[in-house]
Amino acid sequence: MKRVVVGLSGGVDSSVTAYLCKEMGYDVIGLFMKNWHDDSVTISDECPWLEDSNDAMLVAEKLGIPFQTVDLSKAYKEKIVDYMFNEYQEGRTPNPDVLCNREIKFDVFLKIAENLGADYVATGHYCRKSSFEKEGKTIYQLKAGLDNNKDQSYFLCQVSQNQLAKILFPVGNLQKEDVRRIATEQNLITANKKDSQGLCFIGKVRLPDFLQQKLQPKQGDIIEIDANSSIYKKPIEANSELEKLSHKYNYQAADGKKVGEHNGAHFFTKGQRKGLAVGGTPLPLFVIDTDVETNTIYVGQSKQHPGLKRRGLLVKPHEVHWVRTDLALAIGEKMKVAARIRYRQKLEHAELHLTHQGLYVIFENPQNAIAEGQFVAWYDDDELLGSGVIA
Known part of the structure; x- marks a missing residue:
């Protein structure tokens, strides 16, 4: 039996992910990531992680799988929170969810899972993964989730081939209502729990309030x-x-x-x-x-x-990231793609041009509010090929 460590967040998607992994015959371990407990940045009197970890534990108990909590708050503060404050201070708009997936879930968390003997980690992301052989090598593809309203491929736009090799997305082929139905049928406590809002793992917080804890107001x-x-x-x-x-x-x-x-x-x-x-x-x-x-x-x-309108943007050379490394452009080459500059934006026709200055993404139609620090992600149909930070 191959071992899968599931990131149990205390939500319905990860709960059903754990159930489906068990149904597929994997040896499943549930792991809750505690990522935030810094009282110096008070975000609210509520303590969402306590409630969430309790729900995650009850789901693990119901499914009869081992469960533990890991404290990743130090790594989270260094890699996500400090970076966020710094970016806002510089006048850029970071995307903590994209970074959280790259730096925490599929890096720090993945390493912990591997130490537990895991062959894979599984998450409740609405994405799909497939693979094929090319020149004797396995190439992994990251594809949009089948539920158009929930597709989260954009948030995974910075993952690598090595990371993709180790990730499973069991709910990626499902619609949200199917996920809730499965949770109800299995009598999981999270079946009707609302989807979490707010920052990845920080929970209920208005961003300006959060930022004002560290960045001083200045008229x-x-x-x-x-x-x-x-x-x-x-x-x-x-x-x-x-x-x-x-x-x-x-x-x-x-x-x-x-x-x-x-x-x-x-x-x-x-x-x-x-x-x-x-x-x-x-x-x-x-x-x-x-x-x-x-x-x-x-x-x-x-x-x-x-x-507010612009047709093009630049990604600096060191910020260009290809999920499909085999398709990476050489200087002087171009490629027709579909692209988006924010989550939930519909895909827009664009062309990539790689130059010595970096990668230019030129859209067919002018785009609204292109924000420095955000990620642009480019696709071929429903497959995410790569991404980069907007300069």
């Missing part, structure tokens, strides 16, 4: 840039068409008018509408850029504002 100006501003009419100076399409506007306070004040540019991100507390404009205001150096937020009216 600055909100500057509105008119959609007809001359800044959008000037010819763009660029060395190539790719650079031109990926051009990012650099605003100065003199380019617009002050319409309000904020409590810290690092608490805001491109495309954000809520939390500006500025009224009286004919159309809603959106953040079109932030400048943490001058502590200024630039806003524009409506989602169609030219400051």
